[in-house]
Amino acid sequence: MARVRKIPVMERLCEELRNLPGVGTKSSVRIAFHILDMDDERVQSLVNAILDAKAVMKFCDQCFNFSDSNPCSICASPERDHKTICVVEQPRDIMPFEQMEDYHGVYHVLHGTISPLRGASSDQIKFAELISRVVKDDVQEVIVATNSNVDGEATALYIAKILQPFNIRVTRIAHGIPVGGELEHADSNTLSKAMENRREIVLSGSEE
Amino acid sequence: MARVRKIPVMERLCEELRNLPGVGTKSSVRIAFHILDMDDERVQSLVNAILDAKAVMKFCDQCFNFSDSNPCSICASPERDHKTICVVEQPRDIMPFEQMEDYHGVYHVLHGTISPLRGASSDQIKFAELISRVVKDDVQEVIVATNSNVDGEATALYIAKILQPFNIRVTRIAHGIPVGGELEHADSNTLSKAMENRREIVLSGSEE
Numbered sequence: 001m002a003r004v005r006k007i008p009v010m011e012r013l014c015e016e017l018r019n020l021p022g023v024g025t026k027s028s029v030r031i032a033f034h035i036l037d038m039d040d041e042r043v044q045s046l047v048n049a050i051l052d053a054k055a056v057m058k059f060c061d062q063c064f065n066f067s068d069s070n071p072c073s074i075c076a077s078p079e080r081d082h083k084t085i086c087v088v089e090q091p092r093d094i095m096p097f098e099q100m101e102d103y104h105g106v107y108h109v110l111h112g113t114i115s116p117l118r119g120a121s122s123d124q125i126k127f128a129e130l131i132s133r134v135v136k137d138d139v140q141e142v143i144v145a146t147n148s149n150v151d152g153e154a155t156a157l158y159i160a161k162i163l164q165p166f167n168i169r170v171t172r173i174a175h176g177i178p179v180g181g182e183l184e185h186a187d188s189n190t191l192s193k194a195m196e197n198r199r200e201i202v203l204s205g206s207e208e
Numbered sequence: 209m210a211r212v213r214k215i216p217v218m219e220r221l222c223e224e225l226r227n228l229p230g231v232g233t234k235s236s237v238r239i240a241f242h243i244l245d246m247d248d249e250r251v252q253s254l255v256n257a258i259l260d261a262k263a264v265m266k267f268c269d270q271c272f273n274f275s276d277s278n279p280c281s282i283c284a285s286p287e288r289d290h291k292t293i294c295v296v297e298q299p300r301d302i303m304p305f306e307q308m309e310d311y312h313g314v315y316h317v318l319h320g321t322i323s324p325l326r327g328a329s330s331d332q333i334k335f336a337e338l339i340s341r342v343v344k345d346d347v348q349e350v351i352v353a354t355n356s357n358v359d360g361e362a363t364a365l366y367i368a369k370i371l372q373p374f375n376i377r378v379t380r381i382a383h384g385i386p387v388g389g390e391l392e393h394a395d396s397n398t399l400s401k402a403m404e405n406r407r408e409i410v411l412s413g414s415e416e
Contacts (some may be wrong), residue, residue, distance in 0.1 A: 014258040033300040049224040092241040
């Protein structure tokens with residue numbers, strides 16, 4: 001006999017939780033039981049946090065990052081260099097740059113990549129919007145920080161090609177061995193990139 | 209300057225998510241962005257699943273497991289052996305037994321353990337309720353399946369001691385090397401238990 005009787009509300013909760021990134025079968029069950037154990041007001045507070053974030057956060061209509069204001073605080077800031085645009089695939093890709101505290105330009109979120117394989121063209125991403133910003137804001141450099149997979153590279157090449165007539169700098173962030181990473185753990189693709197992009201060692205005191 | 213501007217609704221969502229088991233700082237951010245990316249109806253469906261589970265699931269007043277019925281389907285089943293009670297710490301501990309499909313008794317969820325160190329006494333868990341079931345249902349065996357840490361062992365000993373006058377079997381599930389587990393990965397405590405609970409090898413054909 002099938003001994004584990006499925007309780008519909010619990011099945012549904014676990015299924016919904018499994019749709020979240022990084023939540024597998026076991027952790028969905030663990031989280032579901034945890035929710036049952038929570039006080040009613042704690043559960044309501046979780047639910048409100050979800051609904052409030054969903055209601056408040058909108059796209060900035062300049063860079064297409066999520067923001068609680070439009071334009072977002074980065075696009076609205078006079079302290080940022082609006083002539084340098086860092087192009088990323090997703091809103092979550094912006095956070096590491098901001099945490100670095102070293103980049104003073106602005107961003108542009110494509111919300112995807114072009115993909116010859118999937119048949120995704122530049123119409124399906126915020127590409128025309130990037131071109132219009134480049135023209136309107138007299139942009140001097142576009143730094144392409146799409147991921148280093150097939151689609152990310154194809155998108156980077158496509159951006160470089162389309163922007164060529166504008167006579168601006170189009171650069172790609174470097175890929176290589178992570179700082180502090182050990183060679184023995186480097187995968188072949190990363191190591192291959194690191195070799196390809198190797199640079200002369202400039203001795204201090206000598207001319208480059 | 210502090211460059212990463214905190215957006216209050218996002219901070220609150222990430223904080224709520226981090227309270228869930230297994231969700232750390234990075235995964236809370238990942239889930240939060242995923243929620244922003246979801247369609248409104250998908251978000252509402254997640255929220256409803258949480259609220260519905262919370263509203264429907266109650267404690268069974270016999271075994272104190274979570275259930276959508278009272279008594280729960282296990283306590284109400286005439287196919288289960290109601291004279292054998294498996295005692296566990298938490299509702300989530302029942303699932304592995306049910307998945308095994310080999311146990312035909314019923315359960316009792318203590319909702320915690322006694323703990324000499326934390327000063328948690330038997331009043332704070334469903335202990336009196338266990339005794340009253342043992343008496344009322346003419347129980348013949350109580351299998352203690354609390355965890356094998358200090359509090360779980362203390363609780364197991366306490367149950368055995370209190371139930372001694374009732375002249376029933378009180379047993380403890382075996383702890384040892386997991387089936388399929390490799391010796392080289394066994395921790396000292398598990399190996400120590402496995403040695404302590406070693407058994408004679410009974411050769412087929414010989415008498416025990």
